[in-house]
Amino acid sequence: MVDAGHFEDLLEHLERDVLAIDRTGDTAIVHLLFRTVHNLKSSAAQAGLSGLAGELHGLEDAMDRVRRGKAPWTTGCYDQVARVIDLVRQNLRGDRPEPEAPAPRTRAEAAPPPVSSRWGAGLAAAELAACDLADAVGLGLYRIEKLFRRGLDRETFLALPVMEDIRELGKLIAIQPAWEAYDQGPEEQVVKFLFASPRTEEELAQVLFDPLLVLSAPRPQPAAPPKARLRIMTIEDDPTTGLLMHYILKLHGDSVLCQTGAEGLALFRAGLEDGDPFDLVVLDLLLPDLHGDEILREIREEEFRRGIHASGRQRCSVIINTSRGDLDQLMESLKNEPDGYLIKPIDMELLVGKVASLKRDRVTG
């Protein structure tokens, strides 16, 4: 049985949203429109109105393309929505639908689209700078647009899976509106997440489901030229362990030993600056000045700022080492995605095995 009230509610939403786009030129409203068309389609199919569901499917597809940035919002979209609204009403009244009927209403001239920067309206200077920097180093810039209902508390909002995904896939640059404005905003609203990532649209689509707009695609990184020798750094404050590793690693490349995190980070940055980056850092977690987790984050930040892509060959391999029995710490450190870990006392064969595999990838001959 057709629940006419339910359909009428959805039609009212549809009319309100299409008029709002026409009035404001704000195509973010297409997300609301898509959802209403989607609900109408599934309701029509559930009510056995298969012909109507087919028409709605066409409109849903068109709206999906607009919300994903694959097609612009045009007068034709407006007419398509208007035609479908009439078709639904005809079905509700039991009239025979006229699929080829011309658009029965006139529309005002669409307002010009709002002026926005290449990256999106209303970005703070620091956010724009982050966009320009990411663009300059060849990272992709993307925007996820996601429909929200008001009412999520700040903690929930900031811990949503979309935030976790962005953290794993790249760097969040801005959220519009920020939580404070979202909390004061309308009952339903579109929130935009702007982020940079070295990954392609296809790679991101494996994980993300919401509409993803490509503002600029990542540029492929040139493969690193093969080197004559590996550059290896050991950051270890215990002299016995440090020297032992240093002497063994010297047999496999240019090895340096640093006893503090600050010294290690300075050398690491100098390597990048001079065009002779380190290939491997063996990192103790408990150092007198900095924690190993902090050093690893700094290393990845530094690489990110220079556009060294996570999947590229140029990224430095970082192996952390920690004490046996400190498994909680190890689990925490693994969140920073090191390339491997060793448990003290160090199994030198394991370490040499890791160095040998790196050597095969990066060293000539």
Added chain:
Amino acid sequence: MAEKVKALVVDDTSFHSSFLRMYLSTKGYEVTVATDGVEGLAAARKDDFKLVFSDIEMPNMNGIEFLRSLKRLPAYASTPVVMLSTLDDEGMKQKARTFGAFHYMVKPFSSAKMDELFAKLK
């Protein structure tokens, strides 16, 4: 009296959640309805559901995000989750399977589809 088995339905359209509530009640389930993934996940943490249905297109947290988050909870690692969608798309079905869905049901619902699902669940 034996306690009823609990099922969770996550769908923002009351039209659909009402159908599932009705159908599952006739099968002897006690049904809880959530209207998005955030609510669904909160309900799943509080209760112990033996069967979960989730729509895909939802505000706040979509069905795929909900499925991934739910499957990370040890209590739900082997709980059957049925994804619901109007989209009869192989890519989406594959994605749902990858993230641990037990079944992908294309709307509209019908008793035949539900019977087929319950035969698979046995």
